[in-house]
Amino acid sequence: MNLLHRIELWGDRHHPRWMDIVRITLGLFLCIKGIQFVKNMSILMDQVDNNLPLPPFLLVLLGHYVYIAHILGGILLILGAYSRIACVIQIPILLGAIFFVNSSSELWRPFPELLISLVVLFLLVYFVVAGDGPWSLKSDERLK
Incomplete structure (x- = not known):
């Protein structure tokens, strides 16, 4: 039994039910952030382009990756299906939001955007380890 399999088994057995409410939230x-990103895509892509100059095609590709990953990953987290994969897909986006979008001189000031990004990143890492939980589409009967 390798390390990843043991972490997955531990996360499946030690998952409190109230954390499923946190996962759904x-x-x-x-999902809401994905919809907001679509509405403000040009403003946010200009901000990313100022901090990380990319060719226009890669910038468009990055923008589409972000909103599709947010919406699809949010739906998968709500349903509890493939939660670990959905969280792993979200983690690079949150790291980019922390280091590139919030990377001006106000990085260490207590702004809500940075704090929210850090909390969401922490929760994503937690759900990569803990997994779906008992209230999910893929709940295993072998754990009960």
Whole structure:
């Protein structure tokens, strides 16, 4: 039994039910952020382009990756299906939001955007380890 399999088994057995409410809320939050990203895509892509100059095609590709990952990953987190994969897909986006979007001189000031990004990143890492939980589409009967 390798390390990843043991972590997955531990996360499946030690998952409190109330964390499923947090997982569902996180999924709703990511869906809402994905919709907001689509509405403000040009402003946010200009901000990313100022901090990380990319060719226009890669910038468009990055923008589409972000909103599709947020919406699809949020739906998967709400349903509890493939939650670990959905969280792994979200983690690079949050790291980019922390280091590139919030990377001006105000990085260490207590702004809500940075704090929210850090909390969401922490929750995503938690759900990569803990997994779906008992209230999910893929709940295993072997754990009960």
